[in-house]
Amino acid sequence: MNYLYGFYKECEMKYDIDVFEACSTVFEYLPFGHIIRNKVFVIHGGLCTEPNMNINELQQINRIQQPTEDDPLNSILWGDPVNDSGANDIEREGQLLFGPDHTESFLKENNLELIIRSHQLVNEGYKVQHNGKCITVFSAPNYVGKVGNDGSIAFVKFDDQGNLLPVEFKVFKAMPIPFDFQPMIYADLSILK
């Protein structure tokens, strides 16, 4: 991905390839999930294809690697929520999808209340699905300088007793793109042709 969409060339032009290698290593060391006050589960993509995968099992896997095909890490980084149920028919055409019943059972099994994820472009900046249990937050407004979408961020708040308050969203428009840094100048899509 990084070759196609620019990060490799960006590192090469700004510093050198060693910086790219170093950054890639850091990416692999990054944790893939966060839990806020034992109530809110934040991941980039979505839930695993195995139903009822729980937090303790996820803590055991080795994250310092590129995920292979059957890896739960795949769904965590690439999964997308859909609105129709069907926990068994999760993998469709190579996409990793999870439905509202899946969200429900995961949250219940792990004593959580809410999932926040990103990964998908949302025109309004944020999206609430699965009866309010699955939130998508996207913070790159006017994506690649063309889409014209809004960006948003989510404020996750708790009261004094530690209860989760309703999530607030702030939506914002894109700042002007700096002239020398148009999107995709470091991308090389020739490999697709």
Next chain:
Amino acid sequence: MDLGALFANQKIKYCEIPPAETNENKIMSILYTNRSITHFNLNKYRDAAIDATRGLYSDITNKEAFIVRGKASLKMRNFESAYNDFIEALKLDPQSKYIFQLSNSTYYKIKEETVLNEIKTTKYSISNYQYYPLQRKVEKEFDFDAFSINDAKEICKIVQKFELPTKEVVYEILQRMCNLLNLLPNIVHIDDVKEVIVVGDTHGQLQDVLNIFKMFGYPTPERPYLFNGDFVDRGSQGLEILLILFAFKIADERCIYINRGNQYVFLI
């Protein structure tokens, strides 16, 4: 022959009816052509084209009518029609240098318009020009054993001016990030806070990330940020975003949390 100079304020001269002319159609044609010229000189180009056409109905060999209609088309930026009319005129008078120059200039105008349209429909992209911005490396050193949030803000200031820290600073930041992340579990618990700001994909759009900090404040331990992956790729300042996020993290672990996205090497 530059069409612009040709047309700045040019009025067309009227055509004379040859005294020996007796063919009614030809006379009619010349009359229509002259009326067309009148319209043209009054800047009414559509009417000019209509009358020139009537002139051509009367006499298809009236090259002046073709010329006037071609010029009217030029004025209405219909370069293709203008070119066709000039070619017809040229067929009627192949020796005319003037008509030849008209058609030639129109031909190049059409080519120019085609290229401009292609650029507009992004058949050409900036990446084809192999232009990469040069960014100055700021020779500022940091004491990484005492790296504070203020130091992280310094890094923000550097990238905000489209400059970059030195390679030594970058390596130091990345190394300390690795050391820090090595101790973290796959899923990190964030406790003891009343508020967390979750930020989604940012994709190299540094100007928008800095805008978020401007609108809602820099990261603090009391109100930390959680950046949920996909900081690089597509936008062209992903590396700068990484540097400022990592800088805040090594300054104070509790002020920012960073989730892994799918911005890793993935051979398709």
